Amino acid sequence: MMCSIQITKGLLDKYGPDRVLDTPITEAGFTGIAVGAAYQGLRPVVEFMTFNFSMQAIDHIINSAAKSNYMSAGQISVPIVFRGPNGAAAGVGAQHSQCYAAWYAHVPGLKVLAPYSAEDARGLLKSAIRDPDPVVFLENELLYGESFPISAEVLDSSFSLPIGKAKIEREGKDITITAYSKMVGYALQAAEILSKEGISAEVINLRSIRPLDRAAINASVRKTNRLVTLEEGFPQHGVGSEICMSVVEESFEYLDAPVERIAGADVPMPYAANLERMAVPQVDDIVRAAKRACYRAAPMAATA
Amino acid sequence: MAAAALLRRIPAARAPPTALMAARTISDSTAPLTIETSVPFTSHIVDPPSRDVTTTPAELLTFFRDMSLMRRMEIAADSLYKAKLIRGFCHLYDGQEAVAVGMEAAITRSDSIITAYRDHCIYLARGGDLVSAFAELMGRQAGCSRGKGGSMHFYKKDANFYGGHGIVGAQVPLGCGLAFAQKYRKEETATFALYGDGAANQGQLFEALNISALWKLPSILVCENNHYGMGTAEWRAAKSPAYYKRGDYVPGLKVDGMDVLAVKQACKFAKEHAVANGPIVLEMDTYRYHGHSMSDPGSTYRTRDEISGVRQERDPIERVRKLILAHDLATPAELKDTEKEIRKEVDDAIAKAKESPMPDTSELFTNVFVKGFGVESFGADRKELRATLP
8 A cells, every 4th residue: 555666566467456555645544444454354564655654653553553462362463564664765854764663663562674685675574474463664765776686595486584583694703783774784884894904793684673683682792792783763762772781681791891872863864965964873983883892891802 | 831922923013902911921023013213314415214114023122131231231330340340441331322232233243343442332232241341341361352451442353343442533444444354355244433423523534434435445434422522522522513424525324323223224224335335424313321431420511410311311221111112012020020130140240250360470471462483571570570472
């Protein structure tokens, strides 16, 4: 429902007008209708033009979808997917640039996924649609245009990725960087720069914000002893805060430095290009934070 | 026994006087009876149905019984709430029974119903039982939501009753979604989405109506207009309190919601219309004797005279009682006996519900997901309380 940015291109021809529907621009109405259809056992995929507009429908996502299975003691399950671009695009201003990962991942009963690569997008969306619970699927407009190498396995029609499992995009020994969506690409760029300075960074692509793969994050930190959390969204009460707390709870003794946090600036997104650049994490910020985490303890010993 | 059976087949109008009448039992005849509704229907951009409603003696007696059961259940819930056995919110339906009962008589269990939080009687109408209702109100295991939902979250999916919703107005788009699924599956069934005069002003209603009209969904929007949205009278909340007209390009019907036969006729009409043509709005002119909820005495924004006036002039149960007696389908004593049976049924159900234990503590973590992947969930102190979601 709600066609945009050509993601649904070709679907109408393939599946017909009974299954691919354009809606009026009335999020509360069409989201409620989709959730009601899911109550009856259909499997709707709701598209928000961007997740900024999901706020018009957030009551249905949370109160009508996320909580229903619990309140009804399992009678009313809601096999629905809410998908669309999330986070900052370029120059679209304050009302069109927010990242909703932290808000939706806050809610028990929702699953929240954030693909980075083409493999992620394909595998996670398939799992999301097959999943019997409500899934919020946070894409990224700038990533739509990026190309990624893909294996034959990924192209197979049965390919899917498990929900709740992160991916180690790049293995490393000295520091862990967690990221999701577009920031994974930035973290990988930062890791390249860090490696030239003798710091081996392990980049974790979270893929799943809720459930969060705490096991993978903690296993990595127990190996590297240092952590930078990275996200595009506002910093306060963000995804990084939860990751930091998880590590403090489960792997405190393994930390050799305080956890570092890189996030979007704590301001509504400005329009001017220079200010916008300051409002979103840049690769430099990630590199700087990683170095801070590495130089607080004794200088880097021989990295065996 | 044979004599009694013979007597039952004699239509009431032909029954010979007193001697035989004393031996007559309550009529369970299914011989058709035509009764006029209290007032004609008022309609908006559609021709209204006839005022003449076909019913049977058996149906009228069922109406009496069902509405009396609902009435007694709600009154008992009032006492349980005051005894602090029911906590939080408790929104009672007494006065509005004719809507629940009349609607059910017009449709099948394949049609869907969704409503807001004043849901106890709809649950009963859809086949829910008293024990699971009272147990849910008291937060016990035998509750229809195993104690996890409470008063506002009763559901009965096997009877196509989808709750039970706490957010004013949300149930209307959800109901249009149920209708979408019915149409998608070519089921020739309809959905009744109930809402109040307060919710009638919600924007999402109009969004859902617009989409329903565009896609010709079998949605029937039923405004249970009890004239007060919480404590606000309809004329202070709605610029246009003619709720049956608010659909604008969608047809509407105004119905005396205290007349169970009018409700039945309107719902039958609405279902046929919705399956063939798309959405329709029904406005049920009804009344609640209780306040908005148990926290509201209901008398600070209405006069006691108004409340007792409605009780005297328009009570749905009394109306059916008069009909039954006028058509000689039962004696006053027989109806009183029915009411006594109902009281006992309700008392027994409460006793049984009280025996049900509170949910096991493990239930804190059940049903968060259908499929949990073995992830963990946490209590207030996660080092003390955590669980793996199945």
